[in-house]
Amino acid sequence: MGTDAHVFLRELARGLRPRSDQLTQVVLQRLRSELPEVWKYEDIAALAPAGLSEHVDTVLDFLEGGRELSEVTTPPAAIDFACRLAEHGVQISELLRVYRLVHAGLLQLLYEETGRLTKDPELINAVTIALSAMGFEYVDRTSQQAVTAYQRARDRWLQRRLTLINEAGTRIGTTLDTARTAQELADVGTTHFADLVTVDLLAAALHGEETHPADDPPVLRRIARSVSDGGPVSLVGPGPTHAYEDGSEPALVLATGQPLRLGIKASDAPTWLKVDADLAGTSGADGFHSVLLVPLWARGNPLGLAQFCRRRTTDPFDDDDLLLAQEISSRAAVNIDNARRYTQERSTALTLQRSLLPQHAPEEPAVETASRYLPSGSRAGVGGDWYDVIPLSGARVALVVGDVVGRGLQASATMGRLRTAVRTLADIDLTPDELLTHLDDVVIRMQRTEQREMDEISATCLYAVYDPVSRVCSLASAGHVLPAMVTPGEAGAGRAVDFPDLPIGPPLGLGGLPFETAQVELPQGSLLVLYTDGLIESRARDVDASLAVLSDVLARAPASLEETCDGLLEALLPSRPADDVALLVARTRALDADHVATLDLPSDPAVVCEARAFASERLAAWGLEDMAFTTELVVSELVTNAIRYGRSPIQLRMIFQSTVTCEVSDASGTAPHLRRARTFDEGGRGLFLVAQLSEHWGTRHNREGKVIWAEQLITPADAA
Known part of the structure; x- marks a missing residue:
């Protein structure tokens, strides 16, 4: 064989060529025993033999051909192997460890084969030095190329995850609706990384009650689900209530607020998963092999539980999937909490608002009235619009419409206080300008006595008094839009719609500025149309255009005041209003x-x-x-x-x-x-x-x- 180490290595490689598969299996067995966590991914386990076989062939080619190591390139299967590790979130240190173990195993086999072929100590020493030098340089070059591929794949993977999170941020929480927000979370989950997603919310959270971790199994209601088979399928309304057994994994997640990643064996599926499959409307729990249980917490309080399950996807959930599920679930939980708080406050404010408004049209000899109140359809919440009909002495009647600046419970409560103040002041029969002056003082005292972190209290109000004996309407405005007046025309003529040019005083709460009472004589059967600015202010048209529409509707309005109200709302507000609307229509009567x-x-x-x-x-x-x-x-x-x-x-x-x-x-x-x-x-x-x-x-x-x-x-x- 001679004493030349390179010649010996060439002959050694030529002799090992038929046994390359055996060498691959020996090294592969060592990798499985040293790195079992890498082999839990099926695609990596399937790709590893091909990548290792290419490494063995590449090493034997260089030994046999005697080429320079500067020409070496990492085998394609090994590059693919590195990319798969990156996509599964395996740390780069594990990739480098794979390279060390592979080449250490190959060198060990080459050393053993050298000792079997020759007993010449000088040749063994020369071959060992040559193999070591070549091995280290080969590892450096191939691992460097693999690391570069790993980093590129990892960057792409992170970019996809970031894109998914951004997408979740735009798709989840598009409305202040609890059920829809939960469904958006479920749909995002099945779109990207799960085959089934369910969302259970605590019954207490759905009822607007405060929630807190409890020892007893909490009652939940399935409010959303999505199944990837055939596209997302959503619930039609909330599902039935249910509770998880004490000590089960979902109950533990709800109690501790810590997520869990579970592997499910087909022969040992837990009872709660079978129940979940029934609630989700799927064919059973037999196919689920990996489950993520993620708590929905917001502002330190539990709201419910989200479950992500895999059936068709062969890979189990990994830690990165768990982190991703936590990220989108935490965002969804905040949106769900915002939605339920908004719904609770809006419902409370709307109930308060409606309870403070007249419950039915009062029967007044001086006027016939009809009214409407529409809460806003925006996220801003219920406002402070109100109207009222107040009987006065001498057969007269007061017509009131007002608007408190602001939204929510505070505006509704302020509206109730101002409405009570107007009724109290009306009871002492003040003139409209004097009443608004006293009401202005009431608002200023409210501003001074209340410590508010929000804007100061402010409101507008229109107060009109109609006397059926004289047919005179006396009115004054505190920053409020003036009413429309419709007078019946002569025989054969249509109605005349007029927007009187009367003085408008400052809004309530400014103080020190006067109000002025104006008087208008109205024929019997005239219409007084009082409204808040939400009726005529719209993004689709300017105020002048809205007033033109209002005038056109009133000019041909039917005899029924109820139909007149409906016609005005239909013409001016074809969709839900952006602001609250209070509308009061009164037909005047004259006393014989x-x-x-x-x-x-x-x-x-x-x-x-x-x-x-x-x-x-x-x-x-x-x-x-x-x-x-x-x-x-x-x-x-x-x-x-x-x-x-x-x-x-x-x-x-x-x-x-x-x-x-x-x-x-x-x-x-x-x-x-x-x-x-x-x-x-x-x-x-x-x-x-x-x-x-x-x-x-x-x-x-x-x-x-x-x-x-x-x-x-x-x-x-x-x-x-």
């Missing part, structure tokens, strides 16, 4: 002249008898003789009080509607008040008698003085 009687009185006690006789005559004309005694007594006390404490001119007015109202006006601004008369007092019982004999009584002030009024109900016996 024979239902109103007035009598001017001098400031002389002797005219009390004349006032009593006048009241008795009017009651007889109205067919209410049975009310004469109490009415004469009320009129007597009111007129006496005006003569004794008031100033001329004095006037008695009687109004007949569903009630009989007696009003006595004078030029004095002094308001009367009830007092308790002592046993031997000769006076002081007049207003007490009025209060006892009347259903309601009170005082209202005007620019000419004051009016004391009393209302008496008309019983069926009186009407007969």
Whole structure:
């Protein structure tokens, strides 16, 4: 054989060529025993023999051909092997360890074969040195090329994962709907790395209750699922409630908040997985071999559980899959929590809002009304729009519409407080400008007394008072849009729609700025249309265009006020409004002249008898003789009080509607008040008698003085 080591190595390689498969199996067996974790991936285990065989052939080719190692390239199968390791998330240190073990095993086999072929110590020493030098250089070159391929594949893999996470960020949480958000999580999971995804939420979380880890098995409801077979399949509505047995893996994940990665054997599938398969509507749990159980937690509280299962994909879930599932599940959990909190707050605010609004159209002799309230369809939440119809003395009625700046519970609560304040101020019969001035003071006090981290309280309000006797509408606006007025046309002519050019004061809460009352006389049967800006403000059209549409609808509106409301909403809001909308439509009525009687009185006690006789005559004309005694007594006390404490001119007015109202006006601004008369007092019982004999009584002030009024109900016996 000679003493030349290179010649010996050439002959050695030529002799080992027929046994290359045997050498491959020996090295492969060593790798399996040293690196069992790499062989858990089926595609890697299938590719390893081909890659190792190419390495053996490459080494033998260089030994036999005597070529320079600078020409060496890593075998294609070995490059593919490195890329597969990268795609499975195997650390690069494991790849380098594979190379060390492979080439160490090959060198060991070559050393053993050298010792078998020759006993010459000098040749053995020369061959050993040559093999060692060649082996180290071969490992350096081939491993460097494999590492480069690994890094490129790893970068591509990371980029795909990053793209998936970004996609999950855009696909999950597109709406503030709990069920849809859960379904989006399930669909993303089956699109990319799972064959079945289910989402269970705690029943307490779905009911808007606070959730916390508990020892008892919690009750869950399956709210979403997606199956990759034939495309994602979603639930039609929430599934039935269920609970996992205490000590089971899902119960453990729910209690601890820590995810689990499980391998499932076909012959030993857990009971809870079979139940899950039934709930998911799949054909059974026999095919599932790998499962991820990921808790859904948000803001430190558990919400439910997401399960990712594999059946068709042969590879089991790895740690990177678990991290990915955790990432998209945590994002989904925050969105689900936001959705349920939004739904809970919106429902509460809407319930509060509707409870504070009139529950039905009030029956008022002065006007016929119809109304609508539409909450916004945006994510911003329920606003503070409101409307009201308030009966006033003297057969008059107040129409109110307002809008609190802001959203949610705070706006709804503020709306309720302002509505109560308006009703309280209306009860003392203030003029519209005076009422808005006092309401402005109420808002300013609310701003000062409440510590708020949000914007200051602000609101707009329109307050209108309609008198069916004079057919005059007095109104004032605090930053609110003015109403539309529709007057009936003459015979053969259409309706006239007008948007009056009246003064608009500042919004409530600014303080120090005046409001102004304007008066408009309306024919009988006119329409007053009060609304908030959500009705006419739209992204699809400007305000002028919306007012034109509103005018067109009102000009040809049907006789029914309910149909008029529906027509306005259909024309101006074809879809869910972006802002809350309050709409109040009122048709005015005029009081017949024979239902109103007035009598001017001098400031002389002797005219009390004349006032009593006048009241008795009017009651007889109205067919209410049975009310004469109490009415004469009320009129007597009111007129006496005006003569004794008031100033001329004095006037008695009687109004007949569903009630009989007696009003006595004078030029004095002094308001009367009830007092308790002592046993031997000769006076002081007049207003007490009025209060006892009347259903309601009170005082209202005007620019000419004051009016004391009393209302008496008309019983069926009186009407007969």
